[in-house]
Amino acid sequence: MERSDPRSPDQPGQPTPITCVQAEGLIERLAFGGLPGPIATLLRQHLSGCASCKSEYRGRMETQARLGRQVRESHRGAISVEHGGLGPERQEPRIRPKSLRRFAMFVVPAALFFFATRLSSDWNFEPPLTAHWVEGTSWIGGHALDADSVSVKLVRSDLILTEPGARCRIEAGSFDLSIDPGARLLVISSLTRRVRLEEGQVELEGRATLETPLGMVEVFDGEAQITLDGGGLEVLARSGDVVLVDARGRRALPVVEADAVVGL
Known part of the structure; x- marks a missing residue:
């Protein structure tokens, strides 16, 4: 079934109305905010009188809203993992290899020095000589x-x-x-x-x-x-x-x- 063309006869000094064929290439740009003002006005006038194009425009808007929610959720998950929490997908924070090596460089020698000092000194351990x-x-x-x-x-x-x-x-x-x-x-x-x-x-x-x-x-x-x-x-x-x-x-x-x- 072909779409109706609500275009009215041209009038002097008035912009030419947008047809359904033209609207097909403009609806997506309007949904994502990339359509200039005058053309957007003409397209909205067409959508107000064309049920088929209006339904397609609503579908594009729903798709845009769904994509926006997914982007926001993934962004919140990345921030949560960065601060040590769990994101929406419950991703465990990763320990960077450099941080682990830096930790070992300081903690392991300190622990060895501590135990060596205790063994080589005469602290109050029981039973003493x-x-x-x-x-x-x-x-x-x-x-x-x-x-x-x-x-x-x-x-x-x-x-x-x-x-x-x-x-x-x-x-x-x-x-x-x-x-x-x-x-x-x-x-x-x-x-x-x-x-x-x-x-x-x-x-x-x-x-x-x-x-x-x-x-x-x-x-x-x-x-x-x-x-x-x-x-x-x-x-x-x-x-x-x-x-x-x-x-x-x-x-x-x-x-x-x-x-x-x-x-x-």
Whole structure:
């Protein structure tokens, strides 16, 4: 069915009315606001009298409105994701690789430094190494350990000296070290229970390790007597498992009688 042509006869001084054929190419421009004023006026006059063209114009306007809503919704979704929220399509915000690398560059070294500091320092962790008075006078980091001061908590770099006739004991959990008179020891770390015998004689019990300039003695649920003097290092395994680690390697020491000594 052909469209009607409501064009009226031309009149002098009056613009020529728009036909349905001409309106087909102008309706879309009018719907999207791209039609000059005089032509838009003529087209609206035509639409007011042509039901077919008016219906097509309404369809174009509905399409324009639908597209506008879609554009606005997608724009709101993009803004929401940018600010960390969820848009209409519930899109998760992305973590940029550069931001992740920058985060790792600062956080990982800081965490490693933090844990290394805690392990290398003697903060108040339980149980710490503690020196207990037995008899006589011993010196712990310049402080006297005697009958008036029977217990001292050890910290890193504490130097332990026992005077002639003096004895003391270092304990912490399974670590048990008895120090005989005239001995000298250095606390390397109270947290990790590292103690080094510099000179003298001690008895190591429980599950513990004692360092010396000539080697390291490990005791596992046992007891060992350790002596370090001008003659070298002597280790007497009295019970349990006793291991000596020195320049010759790692070797288990047999449990022997009191007069049998393994030495360097």
